Amino acid sequence: xxxxxxxxxxxxxxxxxxxxxxxxxxxxxxxxxxxxxxxxxxxxxxxxxxxxxxxxxxxxxxxxxxxxxxxxxxxxxxxxxxxxxxxxxxxxxxxxxxxxxxxxxxxxxxxxxxxxxxxxxxxxxxxxxxxxxxx
Ligand SMILES: [Zn+2]
Numbered sequence: 001x002x003x004x005x006x007x008x009x010x011x012x013x014x015x016x017x018x019x020x021x022x023x024x025x026x027x028x029x030x031x032x033x034x035x036x037x038x039x040x041x042x043x044x045x046x047x048x049x050x051x052x053x054x055x056x057x058x059x060x061x062x063x064x065x066x067x068x069x070x071x072x073x074x075x076x077x078x079x080x081x082x083x084x085x086x087x088x089x090x091x092x093x094x095x096x097x098x099x100x101x102x103x104x105x106x107x108x109x110x111x112x113x114x115x116x117x118x119x120x121x122x123x124x125x126x127x128x129x130x131x132x133x134x135x
Contacts, residue, residue: 003033003035004034004037006040006090039087040090040091042069043068044067044093044097044098045066045094047126051066053101054096055097066098068097076105076108076109079105079106080109083118088118088119090120090121091121092123093123093124093127094125094126096129096132099125099127100132103132103134
């Protein structure tokens with residue numbers, strides 16, 4: 001049986017993140033059974049830490065609405081690089097503000113025509129609200 005794993009989360013851009021896209025040399029003997037594909041980016045935090053980026057403040061802490069770890073322009077750059085290098089993106093996106101931002105970035109980098117075959121995956125997805133899903 002062969003298994004596939006994705007590169008660990010990357011807060012850095014591709015040049016650094018790409019270094020994680022290969023099996024660690026100590027695991028080279030597993031190469032016939034384990035492959036590494038895709039890059040996972042953590043776009044925001046978690047509800048438990050109140051760090052998922054939301055459109056409205058947290059009910060328990062009205063001064064908090066989380067934060068995104070990448071500004072929109074950087075997200076667009078990551079998307080363009082993924083398209084150019086044909087790398088699958090796995091996006092940790094929990095907050096609805098994060099989801100809205102990443103969907104806007106997808107639209108700005110080609111929309112459905114550019115992304116439908118790229119297998120970009122939103123992980124967790126609690127922020128995928130009905131008003132954000134295109135018709
Ligand atoms: Zn995650």
